[in-house]
Amino acid sequence: MATRKYRKLALLAKIEATEGTDSVPTGAADAIQANDVSITPMAGNEETRNLMLPWLGNQGVILTGDYVQMEFSVEVAGAGAAGDVPPYGALFRASGMSETINAGVDVQYAPVSDGEESISIYYIHDGVRHVALGARCNMSVEFAPERIPRFRFTVMGLLGTITDQALPVVDLSGFQTPVAVSSANTSLTLHGVNPVAESLSIDLGQQIEPRFLIGEERILLTDRNTNGTAVVEALPLGTIDWFAIARARTQAAMQLVQGTTPGNIVQFDAPAIEIGRPSQGQTQNIINYSLPLSFVPSAGNDELTITVK
Template sequence: MRKHRKLAILAKIEPVYGTDSVPTGAANAILATDVTLTPLAGEDINRDLLLPWLGHQGIELVGNYVQMEFSVECAGAGAAGTVPAYGALLRACGLSETITPSTSVDYEPVSDGEESVSVYFNQDGVRHVALGCRGSFQLDIAAKQIPRFRFQLMGLLGTVTDSALPAADVSAFQKPVPVSNANTSFSLHGAARISERVSFDLGVDVVPRFLIGDERIQLVARQSTGSVVVEAKAMASANWFDIAQAKTLGALELIHGTVAGHIVRLDAPSVQIGRPTMGETNRITNYALPLIFQPQSGNDEFTLSIR
């Protein structure tokens, strides 16, 4: 019998794509929640032979890879200018990492040279190894909730073996603060907004490519989007319908946390508003606004800053 909740996830950047970087519990453990693993994804093919009798002819399992999905709490690194414990995951989603000592660690999108991670997924003594892992994520900031990243990763199929659970050191993960007026601020198109929820979707398109001479998980496209639910005000405050129809671009600023070392900030300079829809919460009218994050001069549609 294996217990489902006894789990260790380790992730470490690969200097060479697809080569096991050998993550350890002491240095590379990930503190995750709401975890799912598809240990043998891929395609099924059959020979489809015509024979004098009927019946299944069996299948071939081809293009085998690993899929995993999990959430990580959104919090700072404990000290400004320190890489957060989940930094390797952000880099595996096609983001660069720039460290400014004692100030911040900034993550910005790239369009080539994307990195990858080796992941060890050990569930109560059975270890699944995934190499060359890349993926995408969403960030959800909702009032009265713990903010979380939701990662989706794909990796090349490694070994599945009996292996003792590692001693996972997750002390680098900081305790998050809930989303609230005191802890969180949000502005859109030049003014602070009262909002119920802000979401961001990195929107990376990840494909498994199994070819003659090469096998890899490849990032092939990126279209970052999001949404926000804002309290409805008079049109003089913000006419979101005119803004959407005019395709006006404006800045977005989301700051969660107030103490240095525990701040996560999302800045985007050119955000387009999609088609607004009306709704209500507690009998108060609101607008749900789709967000489209556009680059200005390339790979600059947003900066995720850990401060």
């Protein structure tokens, strides 16, 4: 009897031309290089019968609303050359973002409020393939010094087939080697200053809902509330007064650039960040502030733009 090994995994994702119809991703064209991967192969609900019988005992359940849920991380890195689509681009598009390709320059991703795309995902775990169809995602990302930054995707998809399948040959050559978050590799501007930052996290806040009705079963993206947190070294109020900014509900820009080499740069831009209630702490006996961030649209569907260049 063959023993299946946990670390042998192929993850494939491809945009669907028709939502819920298998787009048949391949290892050669659609492989995702991921880590910290988990799957709930058969999420859903259970309906109990609660029959009144002359005897006691478990009556079993009926499984309803079956879907697949996955979580995994993908390293924040470029596409190899300016204007190339990053190999994780399909995941951004399934996270409710548009893709704009500027040939030879960059590829930009921005939120959309309708026409969100879906993907088919194959999760092939050492000989067993789980298929999720009509899948959509939420994406978050975190930056911390001396760490590799990673996008974190939470995926829901309709339950497809679960079958024995050999691991495919995958081409991961499009995935670039990331650089760690550091003063040399990472720059941050927030409300007109360059804070000394301990961390920055961003969450697209996409609300993904499995919806099972008579005549239609879909995974829908129903709302978006992009937010985040910045932990910054506390400066004199004369330099930057985060408390006054929070009380005035002032909106101003944020930009984070990860990487310095063309072809391996990922840039995050937000035009209108509101600061929430700052909380005070310390690290290594240095005072810091934890700043809640609200990413507010300025002209609509522009609260966060991610540029790969």
